[in-house]
Amino acid sequence: MEMFDLLAHRARVTPDRPALEDLQSGERYDYARFNERAARLAAAAREQWGLQEGDRLAFLGHSRAEFFAMLFGCAKAGLILVPLNWRLAVPELTVLVEDCAPGALIFGGEFAEAAATLADQHPALTLVALDGAADGQHDYHRDLAAVQPDLNAHPDKDPDTPWYLLYTSGTTGRPKGVIQTFRMMMANYLNIGLAVDLTGRDVLLNVLPLFHTAGINLYSSAVFLAGGCVLVARAFDPDQALRVLERRATIFFGVPAVYQALLEHPDFSGERLKGVRSWGCGGAPLSLPVAQRYVDQGIRVRTGMGMTETGPTVFLLDEERVIDKIGSVGRPQLLTEVRIVDRDGRDVPRGEAGELLIRGPNITPGYWNRPDATAEAIRADGWLHSGDVARCDEDGCYYIVDRWKDMYISGGENVYPAEVEKVLEQHPALAEVAVIGIPDEKWGEVGKACYGLRDGAEDPGEDTLRAFCRERLAGYKVPKVFERMDALPRNALGKVTKQELRDAR
Template identity: 80%
Template sequence: MNMFDLAGHRARVTPNRPALEDLASGIAYTYQQLNEQAARFAAAALGQWGLQEGDRVAFLGHSRAEFFAMLFGCAKAGLILVPLNWRLAQPELEQLMEDCTPDALIFGEEFTDSARKLRASGHTRVLVDLDGKAGDCRHYDTDLADTTPDLAPHPDRDPDTPWYLLYTSGTTGRPKGVIQTFRMMMSNYLNIGLAVDLTGQDTLLNVLPLFHTAGINLYSSAVFLAGGTVLVARAFDPDQAMDVLETRATIFFGVPAVYQAILEHPSFSGERLRNVRSWGCGGAPLALPVARQFVEEGIRVRTGMGMTETGPTVFLLDEADVLDKIGSVGRPQLLTEIRIVGTDGQDVAPGESGELLIRGPNVTPGYWNRPDATREAIEPDGWLHSGDVARCDEDGCYYIVDRWKDMFISGGENVYPAEVERVLVEHPAVSEVAVVGVADEKWGEVGKAFLCLKPDSEEPQPEDLSAWCRERLAGYKVPKHFRVVDELPRNALGKVTKQALRQD
């Protein structure tokens, strides 16, 4: 299947159906209007901004409706969109800009100073101000209004043509730009759309950042392809989320930290949120106490798993298994093959742990300008090394045991922090926990647990926490050190950044 004009096709099929609404600005597009905005973007980029097919366009800004016009506009013009993580420090942004070498940078008002610094240091040629406040830059709305959009479908292209780049977090080294393609988006649409029965009647509340694959594809891009409506929030706000989930949204996807905040909202109740028919969670499985509380309110949150490199959907848990298979990410979805291999590269026996390998049309063709990293991650026959330790149970449900890099060896035994975390979070005083390996003269490495406590809970003594673990874990898995903290360090998607804890 060649890459066809997705925005143009949807505009022909359901021109007047609402496609998109920005909950902060109030900007809203029907599918016809979204297609026209995308066409105007393409015309401005190739005209006023002087870009050529294959050039990169960087975006530095919070989530907003215009982003999707840029995304589909880049498809029309043959450009490559590069959403930048706005949480990064200036030197980190410069590193990404050096890697993708964009000819244009589109920015929101709050990032004007940063954008000007990037231009002054030679990291881009054209600055485009989304909000029209900077006098020394191109103005997005003005330039788009001055174009004559070509509404004819763009030419068919190879489905593996780079469409946008998403940078990995770089917590383990130099960030890599993961190439995202038309084939990956269509595969994700089938993987997740069929699993949650997406239709044109669905409305999604999107609270995740758009520099991340979850923000773009869980489930926004799939909802667009189905002809539904996407409500874009600048960020997750519990009060706003509760209102929208109660009155408008029919599907929702979040990370565990988001679900914890919903659960703790003063007005939370399952009855209030009956409008939502499908709930999804990624980044990590929900802790059993959280999952159980949602089930008691009539809400079954389905955990899944994917990667930036897989577009992202790979696994999703069935609703019926939410409590029976707690900790599982479910079964592989339609267009995904799975293997679990040992250090020798051979498939492990059923029930044993090993590295998770993934293959399918949802897998990236590689990393931008990094053939070395591509060869290291993707085998010649298409198998992607995930870097995750996984196992499969007798029912065909998969469990992500931990990251290879998070495993540590204590007294010659492999310790997977995620296993220890699942035990500690069951402690009645603990709300969140992260475990890392730290150096130890006797054992080589031992566990150090960082814990957040539930409100009004008395701080447990280290010996009590140790005893709690010893009743449930082998002795070598029990952390040697315990530390109570106010909060755990997280990245933009809410995942705990263990590198920061190891340096603590």
């Protein structure tokens, strides 16, 4: 499978079909214009910004449709796009820039100050402004208008050629740049596209950040390959999202925090959202109460699971089983193999928990400039060690029990914090909860539960919460310490960053 210019071929097949719309600016692209913008980006990168094949092109900005022209333009030019997490502070961004050494940085106007600081620290970095250039900076739109685009398909490349880098959140240490490739995108398209029956008639509302694999690939890149249309929101706004879901979208993918916010909106109604034929969820488990409320509204939200390292789709739950298999991420999809192993690498019996291993064409070749981390994660015969604890039931449905690193041992017994969290989430006063292991002289480790309250709820207190757990859990699983917090620390997709809780304990 050679790498070929997917966008040029799609533009040849369906040039006039709507491809992209920026919901903030109103700018629209059919596939012919989409391909032209990407071709102009490729030409401008070479002729205006001095980039050569293999160089990195960084992007710092909120979500916008033009991002995808950058992505496919980099494929045409043989560049490696690096979307930077705009939520990071400048010192954190500096670490990423030093790691990937981009030749140019495209930035949105809201990040002009951060971009200037990065350029001061890295004088060889060419700055390209999307929203008005200052002295010494390139103007993105003027540079693209000045070049002659080559609308022909670019030459074939090896399918494992690095296309873009996505940096991990760094919650477990130094961030790693996960290499993303053409092969991974094609595998994800087949894994998720077949599972949700994507067609050229589908319209996706994308509310997720584009520095994350979910924002790029669930389901945007797959929709482009199918010839559908992607509506790009600058950020998630419940009012806007409900309007678009009611009037235009046919498919949607969100994280639990997004689904919770939609559900709590006063205008939410399943009857109004009948035009959306497929709902997907990932990033964290969808709780039974939330899933049930959606089912009561005639909406079945399918939970899945993937990683940046897997492109991302690995699992997806069947629509008809969203309630009776609540908590499951479903079965592995077409182009993915999985195993569950013990600490010695031996397959565990069905029903038992162990580390999830994943293999297939959707697996990353490795981490940028990190052969050590690559060798640790991807071992014999191409199996990726996910770091997740999983189990498989008698029907072949998989459950992510917890993160391997989050598990702690109390008095010789394994404790999976996710199990404890699911119990505490049932308490009517709690809006959110996260459990971590902390050192203990007697037991080695014990649990600490950090929690936030629902609006208007009174704090039940440590003794009440401990008693609530004891009624539902074995004694060694009951947290020893309870701490109320105004808000739990979360990353861009709403997942609790437990390392911050460990660091603050």
